[in-house]
Amino acid sequence: MRNRLTLLAIFLGALTALILIDRLPDWRLDLTEDKLYTLSDGTRRIVKGLPEPVTLEFYFSERATRDMPLLRDYARRVKALLEEYQRLGGGRIRLEVIDPEPFSEAEDRAVARGLRGAPLAPGGPPVYFGLAAVRGDKTAVIPFFDRGRENWLEYDVSELLVQVSRDHPPHLAIYAEPDLLVRGGINPFNRQPQPPWVALENLSRFYRVTWLTKGFDRVPEGTDLLILVHPKGFGKKTLYAVDQYLVGGGRALIFVDPYAELDGPPAFVQPGRVKASDLNPLFRAWGFEHTVKGFVGDDRYASRVTVAGRKPARHLGLLTLGQAAMADDPILAHLDKLVLSSAGALRKLDGADVGFTPLLRSSPQSMLIPTAALDYLFDPNLLLEAFKPGGRRFVLAARIDGRLKSAFSEAPEDGGSHTARGDRDAHLIVVADTDLLANRLWAKLETGPDGSRTVVPFADNGGFLINAVDHLTGNPDLIAIRGRGRYERPFEVVAALRAKAEKQFQAKLEELQRKLQETEAKLAELQQAKEGDAARRETLQRFQEERLRIRKELRRLQRRYNQEIESLGTRLKLINILGVPALLTLTVLLLGRRTRRSR
Secondary structure, eight states, X not given: OHHHHHHHHHHHHHHHHHHHHHHOTTOOOOOSTTOXXXXXXXXXXXXXXXXXXXXXXXXXXXXXXXXXXXXXXXXXXHHHHHHHHHHHHTTSEEXXXXXXXXXXXXXXXXXXXXXXXXXXXXXXXXXXXXXXEEETTEEEEESSOOGGGGGGHHHHHHHHHHHHHOSSOOEEEEEEOGGGOTTOEEOTTTOOEEOOOHHHHTHHHHSEXXXXXXXXXXXXXXXXXXXXXXXXXXXXXXXXXXXXXXXXXXXXXXXXXXXXXXXXXXXXXXXXXXXXXXXXXXXXXXXXXXXXXXXXXXXXXXXXXXXXXXXXXXXXXXXXXXXXXXXXXXXXXXXOOEEEESOOOEEEOTXXXXXXXXXXXXXXXXXXXXXXXXXXXXXXXXXXXXXXXXXXXXXXXXXXXXXXXXXXXXXXXXXXXXXXXXXXXXXXXXESOSGGXXXXXXXXXXXXXXXXXXXXXXXXXXHHXXXXXXXXXXXXXXXXXXXXXXXXOXXXXXXXXXXXXXXXXXXXXXXXXXXXXXXHHHHHHHHTSOTTOHHHHHHHHHHHHHHHHHHHHHHHHHHHHHHHHHHHHHHXXXXXXXXXXXXXXXXXXXXXXXXXXXX
């Protein structure tokens, strides 16, 4: 009787669960460790605040990727997240899933939106895997989803919503020390023309820019972001204007420097010249400070330079930072290399109640070196001789968030109303170097025959500036969106099996690609020959057939490799789906049998 009642209770419980699931179709349960499929509170507020409905057009080449299981798996995760946006929107967001097949209207539409197709298989059609957010005549796109930014997938999608919800481009107010000539001009010290700093010049293409003059006493109304580059020698009224803008909940991107190399000649040429920018009177009131008379020397990130014909040497002050020096932050996602020169250090003050998040750090093999050394030492080897690292990592750039306290007790004369303590959070990014924005540290400028200028970047300094501006001009809720955990948690055994499979196919793949290159080169040579030679036409036909055969073999090899990887994944899924329940069932049966025997 007891067993029958138990079975009846299980049946009724299952029936009740089915009815609830059927009546609650939007119910979700996210059991992932990092809540990967639960949208952040910031995203929820962004969606709720959309002024008009937005259409998300998700372009994915379904048929063209049938032999690409890894890409298809990532696409499923993206689609699942976009469906969560649509569910959350409650009519404010409409999702369209589009397969842009070759030569179709859907492909033309994807190209018109600004998406790009990638030829991922030899001889195969271009693969589209991007997103367009459309609101009226406004469109913002992710041209192709990059797995390197998977942790920031929610951030990138929410950023598209913020972009299309704006009715005008953000307004930037920029001040740059005039002697840096960031807008170009004739250098008064060497009488040579100096081109504009490309990183700052490009901002006017995407934003509405107002340039502030020396001694400005107010930040223009409607400023979305204040940018200060080497704020040197600010007077009381200028400091007060900056203070009140940020204490009132403003946003700023500030580049300070203990030794701005392009700020005129060194001290032995012009004695007494100050090449440091000092905003510590404001920074200390806000809860942090920066070094003014010392720069960070780092033995690990030191770059090799050649000075005055000497042999190449490692310069402790010229730092090439890799990803190990960068924080896991959306501003730095997908940046590989940053180059800084004579950078200072930032430090949060004890007891400060603001958020201080390091973005760039030196290695433990670093120390502070007096800036006076840069005025008189021209041999980097001399810096190495006196170098004694202390095992401390210095903060080279940081994000500061919170309600700020004013550095002033009252407004200056005719200063208007005074705010002593902010009632809204301010958002700042402070970088202890200005030279990283200069062309010479990250890009080469090439001039074409027609006078056009081409920028060839060799570092990501320009990308860092754009990322920081995009981040700070975004919706306040966008700034707070967290990076997600890892969607994939691969097993080491699976990785080893995959590496073994890749090794087996790589040799054959390289051989086929080499043959294909040789065949295409021979074809090009034959096609340039004169017409009318029967033997040449026969040879040409033979090589064309050979090219088709090799390309077919390449596709077959790629398909075989993908099938083996997918088969491995299927076997693992079966083990997870069937093996674990079977094991639990067997355990329960054994325990039940043991219990009956003991009775």
